[in-house]
Amino acid sequence: MKPFVFINIASSVDGKISDESRRQLKISCDEDFKRVDRLRAESDAIMVGIGTVLADDPRLTVKSEELRRWRVEQGRAENPIRVVVDSRCRIPLNAKILSDEAKTIVAVSKLADRNKIERLRQKADVVIFGENKVDLTALMKYLYEIGVRRVMVEGGATLNYGLLKEGLVDEIHVYYGNMIVGGAKAPTVVDGSSFNPPIELELISVEKLGRGVLTKWKVLSHRYSR
Numbered sequence: 001m002k003p004f005v006f007i008n009i010a011s012s013v014d015g016k017i018s019d020e021s022r023r024q025l026k027i028s029c030d031e032d033f034k035r036v037d038r039l040r041a042e043s044d045a046i047m048v049g050i051g052t053v054l055a056d057d058p059r060l061t062v063k064s065e066e067l068r069r070w071r072v073e074q075g076r077a078e079n080p081i082r083v084v085v086d087s088r089c090r091i092p093l094n095a096k097i098l099s100d101e102a103k104t105i106v107a108v109s110k111l112a113d114r115n116k117i118e119r120l121r122q123k124a125d126v127v128i129f130g131e132n133k134v135d136l137t138a139l140m141k142y143l144y145e146i147g148v149r150r151v152m153v154e155g156g157a158t159l160n161y162g163l164l165k166e167g168l169v170d171e172i173h174v175y176y177g178n179m180i181v182g183g184a185k186a187p188t189v190v191d192g193s194s195f196n197p198p199i200e201l202e203l204i205s206v207e208k209l210g211r212g213v214l215t216k217w218k219v220l221s222h223r224y225s226r
């Protein structure tokens with residue numbers, strides 16, 4: 001069994017999620033930030049790759065006080081669990097995602113340094129899945145076992161690829177901001193190597209939001225059966 005997994009990402013019209021510097025780029029608008037905050041509040045866990053932690057140093061908490069209160073009224077923690085996919089345990093110990101506002105799980109592989117894991121355990125739960133890379137299927141199974149039913153993936157390009165490759169993604173929500181970024185080396189919604197044949201999607205909805213467009217897609221080709 002695995003949780004419901006959806007990727008939420010902001011992209012330029014040409015498919016880039018940052019520029020060649022790989023630093024955080026403001027692609028979406030205030031209307032979209034509010035939508036993302038609501039999605040976070042409705043999720044049990046928010047997942048990111050270590051590339052995103054190193055590039056953007058995100059906090060990944062619910063920003064709206066009202067939404068945090070709404071969660072607490074339902075008997076849940078103020079913020080969803082934050083999950084970092086980090087095979088070699090490269091996460092800096094002062095990363096904002098390790099703040100005490102929310103529980104954090106760092107998923108590493110057997111390659112990770114034991115001393116670093118022990119130090120990290122003072123700030124986060126550390127789970128070990130996979131030999132060289134984090135075994136994402138085993139991680140999702142574990143999350144389901146600890147009660148996580150809805151996972152929101154907030155990038156980046158390589159984690160999105162890994163999850164899609166393993167057939168673990170149910171939906172993709174792409175907000176297209178009103179810009180073209182360009183750059184052959186800029187990260188895209190999905191990096192890695194091409195899927196052959198391409199993964200087929202079914203359009204769920206299209207909506208004009210702020211100065212851009214929100215599209216929601218259901219992933220049709222699924223290797224993993226729930």
Ligand SMILES: NC(=O)c1ccc[n+]([C@@H]2O[C@H](COP(=O)([O-])OP(=O)(O)OC[C@H]3O[C@@H](n4cnc5c(N)ncnc54)[C@H](OP(=O)(O)O)[C@@H]3O)[C@@H](O)[C@H]2O)c1
Pocket residue numbers: 008009010011016017018019021022023024025027048049050051052053055056085086087088089090133134135136154155156157158159160161162163187191
């Ligand atoms: N526009 C947006 O909405 C948005 C959102 C998020 C991020 N971003 C941008 O995306 C960029 C970061 O993307 P990224 O591709 O460099 O990093 P990423 O997807 O955040 O993290 C990728 C890393 O995760 C680790 N990993 C461990 N096991 C994995 C597995 N099974 N499959 C895939 N990855 C695995 C790998 O590093 P190890 O092998 O070392 O573990 C891999 O390099 C930044 O520029 C950021 O600003 C944009």
